[in-house]
Amino acid sequence: MRGLLDLILPVKCLFCDKPVSSKNIIPLPICAEHERELPRLNPPLCRLCALPLGARVVRRPNEASSPEPDIKKIPPEVPLCGDCRLSVVKFDFVLASYAYCDELRTIVHDWKFNSFKYWGSWLGRRMAHQLEGEFVPEKWDYLVPLPLYFRKLRQRGFNQAVQLAEQLSYHFELPLLKALRKSHATRAQSELKFSERLANLAGCFCILEEQKSKVVDSSILLVDDIYTTGATLKCAADELQKAGANRVAGLVLARSLPPGFD
Numbered sequence: 001m002r003g004l005l006d007l008i009l010p011v012k013c014l015f016c017d018k019p020v021s022s023k024n025i026i027p028l029p030i031c032a033e034h035e036r037e038l039p040r041l042n043p044p045l046c047r048l049c050a051l052p053l054g055a056r057v058v059r060r061p062n063e064a065s066s067p068e069p070d071i072k073k074i075p076p077e078v079p080l081c082g083d084c085r086l087s088v089v090k091f092d093f094v095l096a097s098y099a100y101c102d103e104l105r106t107i108v109h110d111w112k113f114n115s116f117k118y119w120g121s122w123l124g125r126r127m128a129h130q131l132e133g134e135f136v137p138e139k140w141d142y143l144v145p146l147p148l149y150f151r152k153l154r155q156r157g158f159n160q161a162v163q164l165a166e167q168l169s170y171h172f173e174l175p176l177l178k179a180l181r182k183s184h185a186t187r188a189q190s191e192l193k194f195s196e197r198l199a200n201l202a203g204c205f206c207i208l209e210e211q212k213s214k215v216v217d218s219s220i221l222l223v224d225d226i227y228t229t230g231a232t233l234k235c236a237a238d239e240l241q242k243a244g245a246n247r248v249a250g251l252v253l254a255r256s257l258p259p260g261f262d
């Protein structure tokens with residue numbers, strides 16, 4: 001049946017027009033070659049924002065001119081970018097599976113804005129595979145996907161972070177906890193200047209009443225699709241920490257890179 005469909009209605013790769021043959025009922029428009037070429041981030045990476053550090057000098061706290069991170073004392077051997085050295089630490093770490101390249105941008109657009117939801121489990125499985133060995137699942141209690149505002153959810157039909165978290169939950173045998181709710185709509189972070197991003201998000205997440213007891217003293221892995229400035233993840237981490245979470249880390253599908261990094 002699949003073979004017949006391939007003949008009548010061949011699905012083509014988004015990037016090279018090659019017909020895609022697939023065992024899946026709904027084949028995804030990407031050929032094996034382009035799938036292999038999705039770029040990873042080049043280590044060493046900043047532990048708190050997954051920025052590739054390359055040959056950049058990593059400043060140690062005692063060499064920094066601004067105050068040291070004021071929540072946790074970070075040992076000097078942990079690789080951090082200049083910004084993270086100087087900012088308040090919210091996470092134990094942030095891990096990203098891919099660099100947010102043009103190909104991934106096209107896929108994410110098809111996934112989120114054309115509402116082609118089938119990318120979700122495909123990307124989630126790849127994300128899980130890439131994160132294998134990067135953290136110790138047994139040390140964490142829950143995977144918490146970032147929520148969408150209900151109107152956005154209704155419009156899109158699915159929450160992309162939940163789709164990713166479902167695959168991670170399956171792969172790492174960690175429970176998925178929908179602990180956060182988005183209490184009001186926010187403007188797309190990508191439309192805003194860096195300085196406006198935190199204000200845009202202020203107070204936009206809250207903890208669901210019925211999950212509050214689970215959050216207390218727990219170790220939480222936040223899950224989201226794209227890391228740009230990290231403002232969204234930081235706001236969510238803030239809320240979880242205020243509610244008594246012990247540790248929070250971030251797992252993201254892709255990390256967007258500032259100019260000059262790709």
Ligand SMILES: [Zn+2]
Binds near residue numbers: 013016031
């Ligand atoms: Zn291709």
Ligand SMILES: [Zn+2]
Binds near residue numbers: 080
């Ligand atoms: Zn960093």
